[in-house]
Amino acid sequence: MPRGQGFGQGRGGGRRKMFFLESCLLVLLHREQGYGYSLMDGLKEYGFRTEEMDISILYRALRELETAGLVVSSWGEDSLGPQRRMYTITPQGESTLTEWIQALRQRRMEIEALEAAYDAVKKNN
Amino acid sequence: MPRGQGFGQGRGGGRRKMFFLESCLLVLLHREQGYGYSLMDGLKEYGFRTEEMDISILYRALRELETAGLVVSSWGEDSLGPQRRMYTITPQGESTLTEWIQALRQRRMEIEALEAAYDAVKKNN
DNA sequence: TTTATCTATTGACTTTTTGTCTATAGTGAG
């Protein structure tokens, strides 16, 4: 009965949007370490409209990633203004990212299948 | 601040998984009318593991589609066993489906962008 | 003809997720 699509074990949805967000964050951190606002900026690459996004969501995602051991953080060196919490991806984060990319690939192919089915029927009218 | 990714206006997520499910249902109904269990069967085409899925979720989705005017239902002709509620897509359902497919296409391309970014960095190791 | 069983659908309850709003805290300017 349980264990719906994709992954996730919780009830109300079990991952979903956060999954894509966290995957993007891991890809960004795979490239180079970063902190809240720098990552927020990097998200634009993946279609996030960050102007319309509450940054709390990003920090929540980062804390979840850290709790899961996929990233570690430390207070960064002096930067003009308040201290920044710098995030770095862990080896476990790297291998998890590989799995997540696989899952996204799977998801993309499911969407493709639906697109194809729709286009096929559309022709028949 | 509001109006996150994709669509939806509510708080807790605003569409997401249901969106893909309902899109699949509309594609199936675009092809031919159907009822609960026949649609459940059709979902297998799109990667749903229906054995592990509570059918309540499907009926909830169908009722939502009907409330939105995207499908209509009527009690079907005699079929061995209890009555079946037959669903048919409406013209509004057809045009909404076109939009939804567009949105899914967009989502697919976002995933592709992330896959590409990941593969690009991966090479550098 | 009761009883049991299977199919089809519906509704209530509950947990989890997610959006929003507010708070803390350091820094620099006036």
Place this chain on the structure above:
DNA sequence: CTCACTATAGACAAAAAGTCAATAGATAAA
């Protein structure tokens, strides 16, 4: 010292998705 700005954190409420029955007709079996 006060004000404004940046960076992060936490609490709360609303909504979504998962689970668990309940209803109800029809057929088969005892």
